[in-house]
Amino acid sequence: MKVSSHEVNVRQEEKAVLVSLVLKSDRLTEAMIQYSLEELVRLAETAGVEVLDTMVQAKDAADSRWLIGKGKVEELKLLLDGHGANVAIFNQELSGAQVRNLEQALDVKIIDRTQLILDIFAQRSKTREGILQVELAQLSYLLPRLSGQGKNLSRLGGGIGTRGPGETKLETDRRHIRNRISELRSQLQEVVRHRSLHRERRKKTGVYQVALAGYTNAGKSTLLNRLTEADVYAENQLFATLDPTSRSLQLPNGQEIVLTDTVGFIQHLPHDLVAAFRATLEEVNEADLILHVVDSSSEMREEQMRVVHEVLQELGAQGKEMLTVFNKIDLLPRNQVEWLTAEGDLLRISALNEADLNQLKLAIQNQLMGDVHRFVLPADRGDAIALLYRVGEVLEQEAEEDGRLQFRVHVKRNEYEKHAYKLAPFITESSRDSRPEAEPGRGE
Numbered sequence: 001m002k003v004s005s006h007e008v009n010v011r012q013e014e015k016a017v018l019v020s021l022v023l024k025s026d027r028l029t030e031a032m033i034q035y036s037l038e039e040l041v042r043l044a045e046t047a048g049v050e051v052l053d054t055m056v057q058a059k060d061a062a063d064s065r066w067l068i069g070k071g072k073v074e075e076l077k078l079l080l081d082g083h084g085a086n087v088a089i090f091n092q093e094l095s096g097a098q099v100r101n102l103e104q105a106l107d108v109k110i111i112d113r114t115q116l117i118l119d120i121f122a123q124r125s126k127t128r129e130g131i132l133q134v135e136l137a138q139l140s141y142l143l144p145r146l147s148g149q150g151k152n153l154s155r156l157g158g159g160i161g162t163r164g165p166g167e168t169k170l171e172t173d174r175r176h177i178r179n180r181i182s183e184l185r186s187q188l189q190e191v192v193r194h195r196s197l198h199r200e201r202r203k204k205t206g207v208y209q210v211a212l213a214g215y216t217n218a219g220k221s222t223l224l225n226r227l228t229e230a231d232v233y234a235e236n237q238l239f240a241t242l243d244p245t246s247r248s249l250q251l252p253n254g255q256e257i258v259l260t261d262t263v264g265f266i267q268h269l270p271h272d273l274v275a276a277f278r279a280t281l282e283e284v285n286e287a288d289l290i291l292h293v294v295d296s297s298s299e300m301r302e303e304q305m306r307v308v309h310e311v312l313q314e315l316g317a318q319g320k321e322m323l324t325v326f327n328k329i330d331l332l333p334r335n336q337v338e339w340l341t342a343e344g345d346l347l348r349i350s351a352l353n354e355a356d357l358n359q360l361k362l363a364i365q366n367q368l369m370g371d372v373h374r375f376v377l378p379a380d381r382g383d384a385i386a387l388l389y390r391v392g393e394v395l396e397q398e399a400e401e402d403g404r405l406q407f408r409v410h411v412k413r414n415e416y417e418k419h420a421y422k423l424a425p426f427i428t429e430s431s432r433d434s435r436p437e438a439e440p441g442r443g444e
């Protein structure tokens with residue numbers, strides 16, 4: 001994998017052995033274990049660490065002192081010494097005590113998966129918002145682990161088992177961190193406020209928002225670049241994108257929409273990170289349509305899709321209109337392309353194929369625009385009228401001579417499918433909506 005020279009310079013001295021604990025109760029297949037380890041290797045390399053070896057232990061339960069078993073710790077020590085490694089990176093999250101015990105036993109720097117991901121984010125974030133969010137996530141991770149000395153925390157921790165100055169120092173550090181956390185939170189609140197104001201303004205113009213979401217390395221930024229001639233960093237590495245980028249995109253019918261690229265997801269995405277990145281990820285939540293981009297050439301495709309659904313759920317975006325975009329089909333044997341299935345609407349494309357990109361634009365258009373229906377309802381059908389207002393946007397309302405009411409309503413596809421049976425008897429005419437000009441005050 002490619003690591004930019006800058007990162008190599010920064011982290012050149014870190015040579016690591018990677019360690020993964022597999023719980024037997026998780027019933028992971030050999031392929032899943034292998035994949036998870038490969039992903040950790042990619043994460044480490046993305047962070048600029050040189051990976052010298054890997055080690056896996058299957059166990060019934062995690063050891064509370066070292067995560068892995070005592071015998072394995074000794075084995076690891078030999079491995080580290082043999083390779084001349086100075087870091088051990090664990091695939092699982094470690095407690096503060098485990099980090100200290102491992103450091104004592106192994107005499108190398110101990111890093112866990114969460115820290116590694118936070119580290120990558122710290123190296124990558126460029127915007128003020130991103131930088132604030134990463135610092136918040138790092139401090140939230142650090143605070144509960146600040147209970148003594150460790151190579152990782154040596155600048156911040158007090159002495160092990162010592163009282164007096166060490167403990168006082170620790171208390172000061174804790175207070176310091178708590179203060180900084182509240183400071184960061186209030187700064188981020190300001191960012192959130194700005195973002196939502198900005199979004200409100202965009203909404204008022206009636207321009208549709210479409211968000212690219214998906215597992216890291218699925219091809220989201222490549223799609224944004226190819227569709228909008230944006231110049232977003234897209235690379236064959238994990239977490240190439242951290243800060244959302246929005247570009248306008250013209251659909252085949254001439255209408256402009258806003259397409260937003262977002263940070264990729266990964267399995268076991270650190271909770272502190274999701275919490276801290278909420279403001280950024282809100283972009284997904286606020287979109288009219290989510291394009292779930294999937295690397296269809298990945299052996300772990302299903303697993304990755306599940307992770308994405310989980311994170312979307314955590315963000316409260318599960319009910320959103322979604323189009324699954326199976327990307328990179330150029331890397332799949334032809335006969336396997338048909339096997340790609342998902343719940344709801346889907347598309348099979350290659351970001352490298354111009355015709356596929358046009359197909360994607362059409363699919364977005366169809367998905368977003370819905371149809372305009374003309375309904376005629378008796379004035380006493382308050383229930384049906386209320387439903388009309390709920391499922392769509394009422395463009396026109398007129399009273400007929402016989403006292404019935406006529407409505408022209410723009411109804412989104414998925415809403416219509418859900419409620420069509422109740423409204424179908426009142427429809428008198430339907431047509432595809434083209435929304436040529438902006439309509440003020442489009443509601444949610």
Ligand SMILES: Nc1nc2c(ncn2[C@@H]2O[C@H](COP(=O)(O)OP(=O)(O)OP(=O)(O)O)[C@@H](O)[C@H]2O)c(=O)[nH]1
Pocket residue numbers: 214215216217218219220221222223233234235236237238239240241242262263264265327328329330331349350351352
């Ligand atoms: N063969 C092939 N490669 C693709 C396709 N789409 C993207 N890629 C490659 O996949 C790699 C990852 O692409 P990105 O666009 O950076 O992926 P991303 O989803 O933005 O990744 P993160 O920002 O890390 O979440 C790059 O090397 C792209 O060139 C495709 O359709 N076919």
Ligand SMILES: [Mg+2]
Pocket residue numbers: 220221222233234240241261262
């Ligand atoms: Mg990207």
